[in-house]
Amino acid sequence: MAITGLRIGPEDMSVGPEDMSVGREHTNEIGNAYDLHEVHPLQPLLPLLAQPLAHIADESAHMMVVTDADGWVLWREGNPDAATRREVHVYSEESLMRVLHVQSRSAAPIIDPDTDRVLGCVDISAVDLSGTARSPHPATVALVCATAKLAETQLALRMHERDERLRRRYEALGGHPGILLSQTGRVLSGDPLGTLGERLPLPAPGERMILRDGRFVLLEPFSDGYLLRAAPPTSAPASAPTHLRLHGFLGEGSPTALVGEHRLPLSLRHAEILALLALHPSGLNAEQLSFHLYGDAGNPVTIRVEIHRLRAELGDTIGARPYRLTSPIEADFLELRGLLANSDPASLARVYAGPLLPRSESPEIRRERDEFEVQVRTCLLLRGSPDDLWAYAQTSGGREDFEVLQRLATSLPATDHRAAAAQARLRA
Structure with missing residues (x-):
């Protein structure tokens, strides 16, 4: 049973499509919150998770819930007395709401082996309306962990199958032209010595990038992944990488950025962002940058706005996915x-x-x-x-x-x- 428009979180949660558009970028892309479960990467695994656990949840007066990484419910099964169609609450003595203390809950995240990001969560709740369900059953923690691991194993198998299909198409080209990457930037072939590492930040297709050994390459779409091919040589001076020079970051000076012959005075926030990107040459995503700048109070949306303003001034010296400095820097x-x-x-x-x-x-x-x-x-x-x-x-x-x-x-x-x-x- 797929349930969307329902979220598990620390606050009071209600069902309704009118609540789904706030703060949900990928919901806007889908167009309808109730179609969320149809496009989520965990959707093909829901029957696999349901088969071994649905009857356990029903017979033991538990409810099993699978959510996405933001807490939105993708699937729910179990005893009908454990929840209503309108609300889902997290009952435990640790809850901030006293009314929620009649339910215990165990949950485990599902980590995508391809991107290493949290895809969702398996959640099992036990309810006792008499008010005595103070702690989860010892088996529930192991149960949710095993279920999450089952999902991760299936995701890993599917990832390896995709990788193998992509390698076969790559080998059919003959001569191994270029370096084969997955859609998420994992290096699959063409780097026998492993000098590039397991993953590369992906530039835009057709954009030049510099590898660790100094080679210039171009990213080209290939089947379900990408190829990095040697960039054609060029003698035009304008094609040389633009140097980025940062001055005044030590002491009481005024931070400035020099891009070619263009000198740009920097606000403190922009100086902080450039310093963090320089200190983390492999790149940072919006969430990481937000945490480094603001701590737990950070908002990735603010970072995206600031990066947009910086790129308007500094051009292609700042790459994306993740954010990183793409030019030689001093x-x-x-x-x-x-x-x-x-x-x-x-x-x-x-x-x-x-x-x-x-x-x-x-x-x-x-x-x-x-x-x-x-x-x-x-x-x-x-x-x-x-x-x-x-x-x-x-x-x-x-x-x-x-x-x-x-x-x-x-x-x-x-x-x-x-x-x-x-x-x-x-x-x-």
Whole structure:
């Protein structure tokens, strides 16, 4: 029995097509919320899940529910006393609503082996209207896990069958022209040494991209997947990849991006996004970027809007699926990271103008900022000359650093103005 227009979540949930359009991008693409179960990747597996579990759910006064990743019900079966057609509630003592404490629930996610994303959820509920169903039966946890694993196994089998069909078509071409990718970017053939990894971010069809070994390739549709073929050589200067240079990300400077000859002043939010993409060269999706910028309070929709604005300014230097920097990049904080790996105190003191984006409240930027600060300070205290320490003492982190100032006051001649300045700061 397929049920759509019904959602399992922490809030009160009602049935009705008028509620389905809010915040549901893929529902809008389908056109009708009640057709959701017909196009979902789990739909072919619903009979398989129903056969072993439907009679158990009915005889034990349980209800089994299969949802998509957002909690919308794809299929429901079980005892009719466990729920109505209008509402589904999560009963347990952990619920925020006291009225829901008469039902216990166990659930397990179904992970797509192709994309590693959550496709949906298997949920089993036990209800006792006398109010004594305080905890789930010990077998229910194992039951939902086994059911979810059954679905994942079937998905993996179907994925391998698709991959094998695609490989046979690829081998029929002869000579293995190019690199064979699945629709989701998994490398299936053409990379015998495994230098490309298991998955590649997919550019738009016909778009040039650079592989790890420096080769330029083009993405072409092929059957149910893609081929990466060598890009034709070109001598036109305009075809060379545009360099992206990021300046002013360390210290109190104003962050700017230089694309070719175009200089773009950056807002703090755009500087944060570019810094995160530079620090994660394999790319981040909207949800990951949102979490790195805002934590749990993030909204991926906001990220998509900001990326759209950035791409309008920076052009094809930002790729999609996932979001990533597609151009060769130079940045002061990336240079600093390289210098830290080499433990070169003189160069560190020259490059380190201060903390990474000091006004940023992004959790990920703060983590990177603190790591840079600790590593730079430690390296300079262990190996830095008085000149190096004095340069660090001009940054916001080193201006009142007691240990750095004390080292300067004792290592420099008393006639050196830097020793006097360090003594003054220590007294203050």
